[in-house]
Amino acid sequence: MKRLFYFFPLLIFYGCNSNTEIADRSNVQWQDIEKDLQTALIMASDGDTINLPEGYFKFSKSLLMDEKSNIVFKGAGIDKTILSFKEQKEGAEGIKIADCKNIILEGFTIEDAAGDNIKVTDTEGITFRKVKAQWTGKVSEENGAYALYPVLCKNVLIENCIAIGSSDAGIYVGQSDSVIIRNNEAYQNVAGIESENSNHVEIYENIAINNTGGILVFDLPGLTQYGEDIKVYKNVVKENNHRNFAPAGNIVGVVPPGTGIMVLATRNVDIYKNEIIDNRSAGIAIISYELVAAISEEETKEANEEQAGSAQRVNNNYSLDENYNPYPWEIKIHENVISNDKWFATFQHDFGKLFNFKYPFNPPDIVFDGFIADGKEAKDVLCIDQEDIHFVNLDAPNELENMNEKIEDFLCL
Template sequence: MLAILLVTYFVIKNEPTPEYTPERHYVEGKENEILSKFLLAKDSTVIELGAGHFTISQSLSLEGLNHVIIKGKGIDQTVLNFKGQSRGAEGIRVSNCTSITIQDLTVENAKGDNIKVMDTDGITIKNVESSWTGEVSEKNGAYAFYPVLCKNVVIDGCRSIGSSDAGIYVGQSINVTISNNLAFYNVAGIESENSKNVKIFGNKAYENAGGILVFDLPGLTQYGSNIEVYNNEVYDNNTKNFASKGAIVGQVPSGTGSLVLGTEDVYIHDNVFTNNKTSSIAIASYILIYEMGKRNKKSDETTSNTGKRVVGNVRMIDSKFDQDKNYNPYPRQIRIGKNAYSNSHIFPTINNDFGKILLLKKPIRTIDVLWDGIEAPEAPYTICFEKENKDISFYALDVINDFKNPTTDVSKYFCN
């Protein structure tokens, strides 16, 4: 019993709660000048923001414009701080636009999402930091970068820090590139949700609860496919999950490098996964996540008149997911190529169901690829491994049969 208590103490004690405290020297009295530049913007305007750390009390918005550039002097040079925001929920809000570029600045501490882009064809965000300062908290805004219902999205060379949901998030969008970014101290570092034709490469996702997520969720306008996750460094994602209660991302086990949930046609290859305590890659059905949330009593949801579970933009666990006849809750055609795996930890985090299961079923052994074992009906395959994976640590849980027939035999799932 003493040994179990010591292990429990050691595992919980080592789930960090990080803090981000960059040096700032805020300048008052520039808000009206900055706000005017947004209000007076027309097609093809270049909104130039000078060097300085500025406090802003309301959202800066663009709507219905084409070919606009929002440009600062650099990440650490131009800082827009929305702490204490009194009007609007977003920092920068872009809607119903074409060919918008945001570059060379920092947006921090918005009440809701720092940078939100909706219904826009052509959004490029480059060399931008989006963050919440101080100790990470569920009171932080949900998304650092939040393009949704967009086409032709590029997020490159950016930093996301402190999001209580996902740092770099792209939802219900088509043709997406997420490249060469840093994502740390978020619940989820990078997330593709219900999006098509997505490439996620060259990023570093570290010290989040989960590094890179690929999700399909019910009740939305489209479902995702053709997602490629490659050439990323995903390491030390062991931060305590600080998501809002009931949020779907709150079910992401701390210690997860990458999680694939209820989507199809995902290819994960040539990544480096290091020291993610629970699992480097986890693959699960929405059915399992729903049951976990119900058991953990985190499904205290608010309900809109459409029946969707929402709190602001945050996607909540949906008890009515089976009423969406177009939604398939099973992962399908998930292809695992060659990746590099290493883990110096011997215990998973146990503040989640996956970790508790692994501690009981596979004590003192790390897992490279963890799968709930629920096969997708009427699909060519659920999961397949390229043969370079013959020596990886694999565990299929067989949760549908109360773990009666789990397997570690990866060769059963080699790709044809």
């Protein structure tokens, strides 16, 4: 029998004032429903809905849900039901869900978890809908890695959500299959939206603004699976020029500020009909893990491994994964609007400085690092349908000796 859980605390609650600064919680009257809500998550049966009213609710430890099916966790709406973990003393995640099936998270704001705001693992059927996940105050490398973080999941839907302030990726899907990420907004994260080692992923009609990198499609070594069949289309990827505040050694620390879309060592990626506007360093970057390892080697040695948390680190021993291919291939780029009114690439990263030196007043629209796997040709790696764009081949295998703007070998008009 379906049951509904409602929480009506005895304290008077205050609705969210849309004009209030997000960092200003000084006049909020917090309510404590921690014990009752955790009990409801433990006792929930198949088909239950857990409803939360409007108000501000504080928590000192992670909320946990394991081995449940067909559960709806629903608030009164974004910025109406607000769950704060700013005073968290136990656990890393705000909400952690594991080994479940057909879970819906909808209609609330979650803030300031010690680690990830929401982590979902080993779950088949997970929906994030109209959820805002953020860190308040100024962005910092001490912020949690991921705002929304499904990993090792199947049938993932993330729609109409907002992610702000993650020190890794705002909306992240890792080692998962059959994923849709649509109609979301990502601001002031290191990576706005990221697909990592995931298969059959569609990322469309999202807005990524003022992140370090707008949308990332990564494939990393040493994980449970490799990713392919990714479609990135009809997104607005604009002004992703935020400073990179990832902790030292994290893989996203290699992303130069001003990167619109970056593809790392992934195969069968289709990038089309996106608006890629005013990203200072590069509209689209296609790179290999060879380059990542080379530019990160010294930083990785110095990084404090105890601070790694849930974020993926640079792996300089990637060659030990015999099944991992560090090179991208079958990357199709077509029908995009790529423009940049910024005269200079970033000065916060070596590649930005290089672009300013080599191509002053003309940062590249598309950058390719030049690594091509043995037995592959240029068009096996990268296929571009526009010849009137600024393309740069870094020639990284030869230490940038023959860096060039020759797009001909990559055109497929």
